[in-house]
Every structure is written in structure tokens, then in C-alpha cells.
Amino acid sequence: MSTIIAPSILSANFARLADEIKKVEDAGAEYIHIDVMDGTYVPNITLGSPVVKSLRPYSKAVFDVHLMTEHPETHIKSFADAGADIITFHAEAARHSHRVVQQIHDAGCKAGVAINPGTSLSMIEELVEDVEMVLIMTVNPGFGGQKFIESMLGKIHMLYHMIREMETECDIEVDGGINAETSVLVREAGANVLVAGSAIYCAPDIAQAIKDIRGKEIVHHHD
Ligand code: DX5
Ligand code: ZN
Secondary structure, eight states, rough: OOOOOEGEEEESSSSGGGHHHHHHTTOOOEEEEEEBBBSSSSOOOOOOOOHHHHHGGGSSSSEEEEEEEGGGGGGGHHHHHOOSEOOOOEGGSSSSSHHHHHHHHHHOOEEEEOOTTTTGGGGGGTTTOOOOEEEESSTTOOOSOOOTTTTTHHHHHEEEEEEEHHTTTOOEEEEESSHHHHHHHHHHTTTOEEEHHHHHTTTTTHHHHHOOOOOOOOOOOOO
């Protein structure tokens, strides 16, 4: 499975978002990772659906919206209408997580479910067959530039095998502390969608940073 790079605009210059998106798109990024924080589920507030709607005409890339909000069900329609392609919500924030998945599909988007470092895979096991993507947080959500949590590698590996045992198809996205070094580790463990904020937007050469994070293709031997 080839690697998809999803630069997180959290580390971009918010005064020039359209240009910042174009930069990573021209440099080969497939997705644009849009971090939505509500000031409650996580301490900060970032941006809402009007910003996504304004950016949509400026980009052909897949808009990968990461909802770090309470009550994710209340935000789905507005982000779908604004032009989101994938909407990912946190399992910890949803009381009826399976219904949220249905709502995302009904809104015409691909559905992703995210879990924090302290949350076990068992919380989303029943959703794996119904979502297009599982997001394994490799830092605690809320801030860019944090250190990758190594113990998440086992979780990624377990999810990779769980997906194969279920004979289903589902992307594994990782988010937090991803750079050229940690990229190798998460890809070996089975991740195929890599979010990176600071490692891309704070790099002197964005195209080179994306290339380094993408790395060489890893062949998985199914055991
Ligand atoms: C963290 C966000 C991330 C963040 C990652 O809560 O979900 O997408 O931008 O930033 P880096 O890549 O700098 O760890
Ligand atoms: Zn994110």
C-alpha cells in the first residue's frame, strides 16, 4: 500500500492558508489535514467550517478533517457541505460512535475514527469494518510539535493485523510527532496515511521534507 502524506495546516501560517496549502500540494502531498479544535475536547480553538469552505476552491487535494471536538455529530453536516472529503471524529467524544459513522457516510464523506494514546483499540474494534480510516494518535491531541509516543507502535501493528484478520480494507492514519525518523517506524508497523505538521511546515525545504517522510516503500510480509 503506498504512503499518503497529509500535511497538517495547524503548523502553517493561518494568515496565508490558501498559499500554504498550495505549497504542500505542489510538493506532492495527497491530503490536507485540517485540525478542528473546539476549546473543550482540547484546550485550543483553531478553525471552523467557514474556513474550510473558503479554502475549498483553492485546492484539489483531499480535505482530511480531524474533529477534536465534543459532540462530533453536530459538526458533520457543516464540514461536509464545506467540502470535507474525509471526516474523522474521536471515539472518546462520541456517545453513539456507530451512528456518527453513519452520519458521515450519509453526508457523502469517508469516515474516520480516532483514538487517543490512552485509549485501547477495543473501543473501536466494532467500527473497523464500517470506517474507511482509523486514526491512531501518536501524541495527545491539542498541540503541534510534540514528541512521538513510541509505545503506539504496538497499537498500530495490532490494528494492522486486526484489519487483515477481518478481511476488510481500512487506512491506518497516524498523527503527532511524525518526521523522517518516526515515519519509518510507523510505516513498518502498518500505517499508510501520515500526518505531519511541524516536520513539514517548519522545514527549510518543504518538498524535501515530504519526500523524506514518504521514504522508501516498505513491503509487508503477511504472517
Ligand atoms: C495534534 C494535531 C496534529 C498536529 C500534529 O493535536 O491533531 O495534526 O498538527 O503536529 P506535529 O506533526 O507537529 O506533531
Ligand atoms: Zn490532527
